[in-house]
Amino acid sequence: MALTYDLARAPDLSAFLRKDKDGSASLDLLVKGARCAACMSKIESAVTALPDVAAARLNLTEGRLSVRFTSPRGDAARVVAALDKLGYPATPFDPAKAAQAHDQESRRLILALAVAGFGAGNAMMFSVPVWAGLFGQELGPATRSIMLWLSAIVATPCAIYAGLPFFESAWRSLKAGKANMDVPISVGVILTLFISFVETFLNGRDAYFDAAVSLLFLLLIGRWLDHRLRARARSAAADLLALQAPAATVLGLDGLERVKPLSEVAVGERILVRPGERIPVDGFVEDGVSELDNALLTGETAPVDVRPGDTCRAGAVNLTGQLRILAIAKSEDSAVAAIARLVEAGAQNKSLYVRLADKAASVYVPVIHSVAALTFFGGLAFGLGPREALLRAVALLIITCPCALGLAVPAVQITASARLFRKGVLVKSGAALERLSEVDHVVFDKTGVLTEGRSRLIEAPAEALALAAPLARASAHPLARALAAEAGPGPRATEVVETAGQGVEGLVEGRSARLGRASFVGLEGVRGGETELWFAIQGETPIRFRFSDQLRADAAATVAELRALGLGVEILSGDLEGPVARAAQTLHIDHWRSGQSPQDKAAVIDALTAEGRKVLMVGDGLNDTAALAKAHAAMAPGAALDASQNAADLVFSGEALGAVADSIRVARAARSRALENFGFSALYNLGAIPLAMLGFVNPLIAALAMSGSSLVVTLNALRMHGAGKA
Amino acid sequence: MGIILILAPISMALGLAGLGAFWWTLRSGQYDDPAGDAARILIDDTDNRIS
Numbered sequence: 022m023a024l025t026y027d028l029a030r031a032p033d034l035s036a037f038l039r040k041d042k043d044g045s046a047s048l049d050l051l052v053k054g055a056r057c058a059a060c061m062s063k064i065e066s067a068v069t070a071l072p073d074v075a076a077a078r079l080n081l082t083e084g085r086l087s088v089r090f091t092s093p094r095g096d097a098a099r100v101v102a103a104l105d106k107l108g109y110p111a112t113p114f115d116p117a118k119a120a121q122a123h124d125q126e127s128r129r130l131i132l133a134l135a136v137a138g139f140g141a142g143n144a145m146m147f148s149v150p151v152w153a154g155l156f157g158q159e160l161g162p163a164t165r166s167i168m169l170w171l172s173a174i175v176a177t178p179c180a181i182y183a184g185l186p187f188f189e190s191a192w193r194s195l196k197a198g199k200a201n202m203d204v205p206i207s208v209g210v211i212l213t214l215f216i217s218f219v220e221t222f223l224n225g226r227d228a229y230f231d232a233a234v235s236l237l238f239l240l241l242i243g244r245w246l247d248h249r250l251r252a253r254a255r256s257a258a259a260d261l262l263a264l265q266a267p268a269a270t271v272l273g274l275d276g277l278e279r280v281k282p283l284s285e286v287a288v289g290e291r292i293l294v295r296p297g298e299r300i301p302v303d304g305f306v307e308d309g310v311s312e313l314d315n316a317l318l319t320g321e322t323a324p325v326d327v328r329p330g331d332t333c334r335a336g337a338v339n340l341t342g343q344l345r346i347l348a349i350a351k352s353e354d355s356a357v358a359a360i361a362r363l364v365e366a367g368a369q370n371k372s373l374y375v376r377l378a379d380k381a382a383s384v385y386v387p388v389i390h391s392v393a394a395l396t397f398f399g400g401l402a403f404g405l406g407p408r409e410a411l412l413r414a415v416a417l418l419i420i421t422c423p424c425a426l427g428l429a430v431p432a433v434q435i436t437a438s439a440r441l442f443r444k445g446v447l448v449k450s451g452a453a454l455e456r457l458s459e460v461d462h463v464v465f466d467k468t469g470v471l472t473e474g475r476s477r478l479i480e481a482p483a484e485a486l487a488l489a490a491p492l493a494r495a496s497a498h499p500l501a502r503a504l505a506a507e508a509g510p511g512p513r514a515t516e517v518v519e520t521a522g523q524g525v526e527g528l529v530e531g532r533s534a535r536l537g538r539a540s541f542v543g544l545e546g547v548r549g550g551e552t553e554l555w556f557a558i559q560g561e562t563p564i565r566f567r568f569s570d571q572l573r574a575d576a577a578a579t580v581a582e583l584r585a586l587g588l589g590v591e592i593l594s595g596d597l598e599g600p601v602a603r604a605a606q607t608l609h610i611d612h613w614r615s616g617q618s619p620q621d622k623a624a625v626i627d628a629l630t631a632e633g634r635k636v637l638m639v640g641d642g643l644n645d646t647a648a649l650a651k652a653h654a655a656m657a658p659g660a661a662l663d664a665s666q667n668a669a670d671l672v673f674s675g676e677a678l679g680a681v682a683d684s685i686r687v688a689r690a691a692r693s694r695a696l697e698n699f700g701f702s703a704l705y706n707l708g709a710i711p712l713a714m715l716g717f718v719n720p721l722i723a724a725l726a727m728s729g730s731s732l733v734v735t736l737n738a739l740r741m742h743g744a745g746k747a
Numbered sequence: 748m749g750i751i752l753i754l755a756p757i758s759m760a761l762g763l764a765g766l767g768a769f770w771w772t773l774r775s776g777q778y779d780d781p782a783g784d785a786a787r788i789l790i791d792d793t794d795n796r797i798s
Contacts, residue, residue, distance in 0.1 A: 057786060058786035058787065058788075058789040058790050061783065061786055061787065061790065062790040079783065080779065080780040080783055081780055081782040081783030081786055082779070082780045082781055082782040082783055083780070128773055131773060131778075132770060132773060135766060135769050135770070135773075136766065139762055139763075139765070139766045142762065143758070143759060143762050146755075146758065147755075167751075171755060175759065
């Protein structure tokens with residue numbers, strides 16, 4: 022099949038090309054729908070066959086296609102068109118964002134982990150003979166000394182390399198005048214290496230080279246898990262950004278259409294917005310008549326008419342006609358900016374949240390360090406030599422290693438978020454799970470959260486539906502499409518003429534018919550509260566089709582489930598009183614407010630917080646963004662605006678609202694696992710500290726205790742796999 | 748005792764070789780697309796050179 026390519030209509034995507042060093046250009050695309058080997062070979066061979074394309078490679082894991090062109094002026098639009106023909110919609114990535122996608126930090130942590138693993142394994146090889154010597158086997162002092170030196174040669178460079186992430190973080194925190202968890206880790210590792218070298222010089226017995234490296238190995242596992250959790254959420258967020266706010270079609274002075282990244286749209290430029298597209302920046306309508314869906318901005322379900330001279334705000338969806346808009350603000354200064362400031366204030370609140378592990382560390386660090394100091398000075402006071410006293414203090418520092426803090430919490434959180442990920446819930450960070458587990462009150466937005474966010478036909482006579490369906494199939498208007506979906510497949514009307522903002526007319530069964538607003542079918546002064554369409558066919562009285570935004574199928578069940586979990590439920594909507602009251606009644610929710618502005622919503626959240634409640638906000642619109650940022654925890658559906666998804670801690674996809682209750686259950690289970698792990702390590706330390714103080718700890722016991730405690734903590738975390746089931 | 752002086756360096760060298768191999772796999776991006784690499788093996792080469 023030859024790929025037809027309409028040069029005249031294709032927009033110019035050259036702003037998305039990335040210039041390579043060798044003079045060629047490349048392009049990164051987000052490709053939806055590629056799942057298997059067949060898709061991969063189809064996409065790669067079709068794109069490689071295009072002129073000027075040097076190579077194309079699809080990353081199936083991330084759904085990203087990298088295309089390298091032979092010339093610096095590659096035709097990006099042709100690639101997108103070819104993919105579209107194959108049935109895979111593709112969106113270009115902003116070059117600046119595509120560069121960030123390469124995760125250097127993750128590679129560095131993996132390499133540090135590999136080096137630590139190598140060091141621990143090989144240092145242990147020399148430690149085992151020394152340990153055997155502890156049980157009175159024949160091991161001469163000279164042999165032991167050789168073993169310890171070999172162990173030092175292996176372990177020291179490995180410990181220094183693998184410890185760098187901790188040392189750097191500890192140094193940064195000390196420079197800022199604080200002490201985070203990495204400070205005691207760094208002190209412990211450096212002190213251990215130092216005392217082990219001293220022991221080796223003095224032909225001593227207790228050198229902890231292997232312990233220093235294995236400590237880092239275990240801690241790096243925790244660090245890497247935590248990093249992966251955040252990296253996955255970040256790349257998913259980047260995908261959403263590419264999909265939702267990709268670009269604006271700018272009309273040049275020469276009349277050519279050019280697609281630009283949003284951030285490059287300047288004030289005074291003319292922008293073309295086709296039906297179904299989102300208004301990219303604030304502007305005046307210069308040309309065209311249409312209806313705008315402001316649902317994501319204000320929560321209102323009824324569309325608003327616009328004509329030349331009207332203003333329109335970024336984020337609204339253009340429904341019926343093509344609009345030409347004169348930009349009056351840059352993307353970052355658009356109406357969104359006021360809300361963005363509220364969001365920032367809320368985000369600062371959230372950064373004040375103290376994570377579970379940090380809370381534990383603030384108790385753990387001073388206690389352990391004073392006990393270690395006590396051991397040293399107590400040992401001196403009881404007549405031990407300084408060397409023996411220092412050895413006991415270091416043994417104490419090693420055996421009370423903060424593995425539970427470094428490994429236990431990330432291990433629990435990554436299993437919990439993997440569980441939620443399989444259910445279609447994306448967790449943005451570990452802290453989000455911790456906050457979610459504490460909530461005691463849930464506030465829902467109505468439109469798009471409790472409801473499906475799109476209109477459905479609720480009232481129609483069957484014979485009229487069959488007559489109106491052919492006209493509806495020919496129209497792109499969302500209400501007409503809802504009608505067509507209800508009627509199922511069938512014939513289309515002929516001689517169809519669509520008048521933007523009014524309706525559609527054509528021939529049905531040889532009779533002329535009209536489908537649209539009341540005035541379009543000749544009725545004046547009729548305007549219902551609901552979203553509606555009127556249908557008139559030659560020789561009969563007009564018929565009204567009513568549409569409503571239906572509640573999600575499991576909304577009532579979810580509300581009941583949340584109550585069973587002991588949570589308060591409330592609705593906070595920007596929509597009119599009627600629809601909100603109806604939804605609240607159906608769901609048996611007593612507390613509801615309608616007509617709320619973004620500021621009102623944020624104020625309600627503040628008031629609830631002041632009452633001492635921990636609020637979970639579930640919202641999708643721009644009008645919810647400030648409330649999402651202010652709430653203790655926040656969730657947004659996958660269909661939400663990118664700004665809302667950025668403000669939310671968790672994003673759930675799919676139709677089911679039950680994800681909210683599931684997430685809370687899993688988050689609570691994760692919190693109790695983490696607390697169990699802390700309890701376990703407290704118990705373990707309680708036993709280990711006296712042993713170390715009395716000098717019963719030797720390198721073998723330290724190694725066994727350390728790996729044993731980490732193992733128990735990890736196994737406990739793996740119990741998360743079955744947790745939170747309904 | 749002497750055997751240790753031979754075997755220890757050998758085992759170290761083997762360990763280092765393993766570490767180096769891991770470093771190479773990491774640098775050449777072999778962990779970037781596990782799902783794609785698993786699927787890619789199923790794609791038939793279109794130019795069949797034997798026939």
